[in-house]
Amino acid sequence: MGMVFTLYGATGSGSVPVEATLRLIGLDYRVVEAPTWEGEAERDKVAAVNPMRQVPALVTPGGEVVTESAAILIWLTDAHPQARLSPTLDDPRRAQFLRWMSFIPASIYSMFWVRDEPSRLGGDDPKAQAEIQQRTLDRIAACWRMMDSQVTPGRFLLGEEMTVLDLSVAVASRWTPRRRRFYAEAPGMAEVVRRVDALPALQDFWAERFPFDDGWEG
Structure with a gap:
């Protein structure tokens, strides 16, 4: 207690x-x-x-x-x-684990600070705000495409064992531009995130904290 x-x-x-x-x-x-x-x-x-x-x-x-x-x-x-949710310090996967764990917040997650409130950079100009939203969407898609080109998944992104990197990608890939675009940009990672979606140990959790509502893939 x-x-x-x-x-x-x-x-x-x-x-x-x-x-x-x-x-x-x-x-x-x-x-x-x-x-x-x-x-x-x-x-x-x-x-x-x-x-x-x-x-x-x-x-x-x-x-x-x-x-x-x-x-x-x-x-x-x-x-x-x-x-066993991350590679240990002496695990050969550790460097790539740290690389991609840093990449997601730095390159993808950070885009939403701008996208969610485009007035932060675009002021009150509706055209500027719309342009920011489109450019951030395209940047997120480009980042997923680049990551996909650099990883060679097994059952999960770093091999046969799931890590918190898989959880991070499975969640972030559901945000704008959403999963259909993610599947198109990152086909190599697509099966991994579907596998994370379907993990028996997390079915009740997903239903509670990030439900798969109608149209969730975009």
Whole structure:
């Protein structure tokens, strides 16, 4: 009792891979629901633990705060190697694991800060905002295409064992431009994300935290 993590996150957001990882490891946690894209009140929920007012933010049972999705996932899996959700330090897959775990937030996730509120860079000009949204969509698609050209999956992205990289890609590939475009741009990774979607251990979790509603593929 008392050894409970607190995760600031939201349904369908970048906190979903973190929550899935907590479940797969078997850690006790509670979620503070904070869809920060819905406005200041939601962002204010997170401000006390993350001055950037972004999710995910994880508070450990000891009160330490960890932010940034990739950092949280790497830290959790390194701290619980028995779950086998990341390559160990001496595993030959480790370098590529770190490469792609960094690539997703840096090159793809970051685009949504602009895309979700194009006025941040485009001001009040509707044409500029529309152009930003189209260009960020194309940039996300190009990044998936580049990643696909650089990985050679087995059952999962780094081989036969699933890692949190697979969870990250499975979630992020459901965001704009959504899965149909992802399948077209990244055919080599398509079967992997479908395999993650279908994992028996996560079926109840997906239904609760990122449901496969009608038309979800785009």
